[in-house]
Amino acid sequence: MPAALPSRRALIATGATLLAALALNTRLLPAWLMAALLPLATLAIVARWRGAGPLPTLWRVLLLVGACAAIAATQPSVFGREAGAALLAAMLVLKYLETNGVRDARLVVMVSNFLAMAAFLRDQSFEQTALTIALLVLVLIALQWLRTDRIAPAADAAAQPSLRDWRSPLREALLALAVAVPFALVSFLLFPRLASPLWGTLDDKPRGRVGIDDELELGALSGLALDDSPAFRVRFDNDGPAPPPAERYWRGLVLWTFDGRVWRGSRRFLGTRAGSDIRPSGKRYAYEITLADSPKIWRFALDAPLTTPADMRRAVDLQITGPAGPRANRRYRATSATHYRLHSALPPALRRSGLELPAGSNPGAMRLGQQWRAQHGANVDAIVREALDLIRKQFLYSLDPPPLGRQAIDEFLFSTRIGFCEHFASSFVFLMRAAGIPARIVTGYQGGERNSVGGYWIVRQSDAHAWAEIWIAGRGWERVDPTAAVAPERVLRGGSGFGAGSDAGWLGKVGWWAGLRDRADVLGSWWQQAVVGFDALRQTSLLQRLGIGEEDRARHVVLWVALVMATLGLAALLLTIGRAVPASPWIVLYRQYVAKLARSGIVRGSTEGPVEFSERAATQLPHQASEIRSIAQEFIALRYARQHAVESIEDRRLEALRSKVRGLQLARPRDAMAR
């Protein structure tokens, strides 16, 4: 066979598949690579559209070397997931540039699936999955055109099949996907899962999204203020009420040590399992939290957590930790009390940590704290009032504070005076420590928004917050939120309600939009829980509900295979419907005739042809013998005699025979008459 080439439209569909797979990777791949590959792929498609062939070898080699060098130079590790995806994307675009035959194009199409799959490493949301399934439609259309269209190398443009005949391939693609759905669902639920990974690259550090971390640099949290994505969702037991807005503090990390610029969490308390001396009072809240992303070690809970699940630890400073990584459970239950007394007596280790300050840093703030101490002595309330007054009168709250240098607290307190919550919290804690009051920073979230459709609360990244806790003799640790002093509405309405989030403008106030957003969030969170969170453990519990024990591997596999067979059979049945050959009219008529004779007791034997059968019927029914014989003759003629070229004559003969069969008056069966 002469080397036939794929048609232009097949190459364009191939390019479109590749482009879509690239676009799905926007959040995984580095921005510079996307900025290079997307236009390159688009250009390549346009070139194909105009009939260009593959790129010359020199250019290909140059691009290849350039891409490899750039990726190796920018990625920290060539073996990481992101570097792998970047390399794959670049190679795939280059492959498309050099594509000549059907084999190359098919390779590009199939590996595009792989590239789209890589994007799931970053984002498994419902939208991402739906878009990827939509990509499959494109894949299947491209594969069909790559199969059907073969163009001779010398053919002119007129020989190219039109891009407009997309309806029938689209139908075929949708049909193929629709019948594959039951198979995919059954396999998804029942395909044996790995309880532990075969190879572990799960410690790849997630990049990009700035979450709350155990390091707090002034200005870090304000980066989150514009991130409207959910951090976690909370469902109170029995749809019970949430605490009032001013008490919606979601406690996360406790930061103890300060080096003059950055606050760090102190790991020294993580190991202490010793029960904190906590005495709750007032209402208890029981609830369930579902994290939106795979967790790092810390968890969040309503301040202050009383009980936590068995696989998590609560340190002496109430910081909760649990297993990390994509396989860790994202959902956990906890109970909290918003009114409590913590550490009536302060352990010496905590006191030491709560007063620690780096020597010589931020001398201005240090002097101010010492001055308050000298002024008010042991009157903690007076010192706190002094500090909050200072903040309230002279400071501004802003999402976009000016950057600070080495002596960050001094610069903030005495010159810029514009800050975000962490500026206020860290300055406050610094001043308290300088004044001899044990103090620490707590980071977490503050606020939350109710989803009226799903009946749960969403806490978004833009609700990220930092506040202070000080220890007062006889009262224990008390929360002081200096941000509330400068911007009380931030605390009452939460970060996302404060005007940070993208939806919080006028659009957020429109009812139907809010309703739509609530619904989308319900879908998204359902997806997170039911689909993304499905794992070996939940598969086991599903099987147990079906009566298959954990160790019963064989029955598990048999069930899966049986259901797969059933779904494939069902799909095959669906595909076969409507393909039956219509029986020809004379056959229909003949069946009627046989049935009529059978009713009067003359049953056709399975080996009897129309002639013998009719002859037997004629001898058994002498009164109708002539009619029966003529009908038989007519059948024979219609089936075997020369066909009339004119269809209307055929039709008329058939019609005549039909009326003859109908007019056949048969007596009761002979044995019945004899009786």
Added chain:
Amino acid sequence: MRGRLAEWRESLQRFAERRLPALTRYRQPEALPIRLHRRRIYVMPTRFGLYAGGLLLVMLLGALNFNNNAALLLTFALCGVLALSPLRAVQALERVVLERAEAEPVHVGDAATLRLHWRSEIPRRRVALEVGGQAARVRFDLVTVADSDLSLPAERRGWEPLPWFTLSSDTPFGLFRAWSVLRPLQARLTWPRAESPAASLPDRGSDVDRRARSAEGEDWQGLRDYRPGDPPRRVAWKASARTERLLVREPALPADGPLEFRWEDTSPLTFEQRVSRLTRWIVDAAAAGRRYRLQLPTLALGPDSGIEFRNRCLRALALL
């Protein structure tokens, strides 16, 4: 070693033929029309299908390892498409009927075209099919009826049973190929090869006439190269000596009256060469529009002219 392998394969095929007549149906020619039923349609993954399966396996392993459920869904959706592909391929062939097969006779050495007439029993269906087997695959679209041409080599003269060929389809995505082997109970005719370079047509009448004519006055048309079978007295010795080739004188022919193509006129040649020469004469005479008579040991045809007569003569020669 190679001979042993071939022998072993042969015996395996014989065994398969005996035990699995359905699988090797092509060994028994069938009467037309041949209706394709799913019981005689076989499916295998194509090379691309195998490759796609391998890729899906890698995707599956990756998705399972990271317990990435979205990736698992994507992989299983593709697996489902893959799993149902063979069914679509078989459906493309099902209830396709080979109504007729026609092959116009050609000379040995020329390419014969086998024209196949297909019909679909399922209304409103459009399938892309390929016919091939021993020959290169040819694609065609079948809506209700369609013809397809298959190119066959013509190697022996006479009647020859049609070779087996396959009807196949890798619809819809090229992942699986379904095929059915067809071997219609029908033969095709191949005419003998026409001699080349062309021998000039023999002159009219018998050798006796010729001798008489040359006696009453030489009437030569010109000289030509010697061909085996030329009588030695026709050789132009002087001219041959000049050119160092054997040249013979060619008598001028009168343009009227039927030509005589006689088996015994080609006597010094071997059997196949004689058939070949007679074939050439008939082809040339028919092309020139002449009347001629063909005399073979077993039968005599003509004198006559025209395509139909030519075909009769060629057929007689083919079956000699």
